[in-house]
Amino acid sequence: MDVIHSVAALRERLERVPNNVFVPTMGNLHQGHIQLIDIAKPRAACTVVSIFVNRLQFGPQEDFDRYPRTLENDFEQCRSTGVDVVFVPDEREIYPEPQTFVVEPSDLQHILEGAARPKHFRGVATVVLKLFNMVRPHSAIFGKKDYQQYIVLRDMIRQFALPIEIIPAETVRADDGLALSSRNQYLSPPHRREAPRLYQTLCQMRDELLQGARDMQRLELEGMAGLARNGWRPDYIAIRRQADLQAGTPEDTHLVIVAAARLGPTRLIDNIEIELPGP
Ligand code: PAF
Numbered sequence: 001m002d003v004i005h006s007v008a009a010l011r012e013r014l015e016r017v018p019n020n021v022f023v024p025t026m027g028n029l030h031q032g033h034i035q036l037i038d039i040a041k042p043r044a045a046c047t048v049v050s051i052f053v054n055r056l057q058f059g060p061q062e063d064f065d066r067y068p069r070t071l072e073n074d075f076e077q078c079r080s081t082g083v084d085v086v087f088v089p090d091e092r093e094i095y096p097e098p099q100t101f102v103v104e105p106s107d108l109q110h111i112l113e114g115a116a117r118p119k120h121f122r123g124v125a126t127v128v129l130k131l132f133n134m135v136r137p138h139s140a141i142f143g144k145k146d147y148q149q150y151i152v153l154r155d156m157i158r159q160f161a162l163p164i165e166i167i168p169a170e171t172v173r174a175d176d177g178l179a180l181s182s183r184n185q186y187l188s189p190p191h192r193r194e195a196p197r198l199y200q201t202l203c204q205m206r207d208e209l210l211q212g213a214r215d216m217q218r219l220e221l222e223g224m225a226g227l228a229r230n231g232w233r234p235d236y237i238a239i240r241r242q243a244d245l246q247a248g249t250p251e252d253t254h255l256v257i258v259a260a261a262r263l264g265p266t267r268l269i270d271n272i273e274i275e276l277p278g279p
Helices: 007-016 031-043 071-080 120-135 147-159 182-186 189-194 197-210 216-229
Strands: 002-004 020-025 046-051 085-087 139-143 165-169 232-241 254-263 266-275
Touching: 002 007, 007 085, 007 120, 020 031, 020 120, 031 046, 031 071, 031 139, 031 165, 046 071, 046 120, 071 085, 085 120, 120 147, 139 147, 147 165, 147 254, 182 266, 197 216, 197 232, 197 254, 197 266, 216 232, 216 254
Parallel strands: 002 085, 020 046, 020 139, 046 085, 139 165
Antiparallel strands: 232 254, 254 266
């Protein structure tokens, strides 16, 4: 496994193996990332993982400084899962000068996660486009845990005609249903015990929809009230169309329920896809 820090060295290394598949990460790798790597590996001669905590996608009050950085452990996990190249640039390598050109995603960047985290998706899209230009993969794998991020990047690839196949990966969960996330380690033990309620709430809403409930607003409000009764501060629970994350109507069949809520100081997100029978 090659650990590479500079864009020049990365280009030189990948010149020899142009057929590569890419897993962009911010490090602190867990089973969710390992699944992305497992999906990547059979698809190309060379699997490239990047580890870069991207300041551009964090708001001023967010956790950029305390975001967990565990490089040695990440390298070990990459080695044992058979990654070929780990790209670990520092900030000057990715942003050698102030980033005055950015990717502005559509209005999608202002709803749901974007409403709570202004400029977040602009930061994500900008760094991912830069990383794509550095790695030049034929495919890239993204987890559906960050559902809106996946949709934004899928649309960016399509609209800029990037020659990259985007492959979504299912969310990996702990035994009690909590979606794996680097931020779970911020949870205190009592909050960790409470945390699966977010996914349980989504599952209950899914079951009601499958049983024929169609009053989306009632379901959303009840879901949020249930969390609030148990000490959460929900940002949103929203039933949306999978295709574009616009509000779901009773006629839509491919839906996703997306949610974000705070438990103590920790903000958790999750989602669940639903396929309803057609009319
Ligand atoms: O999902 C993440 O870890 C990050 O948003 C990404 C895609 C690596 C961009 O910094």
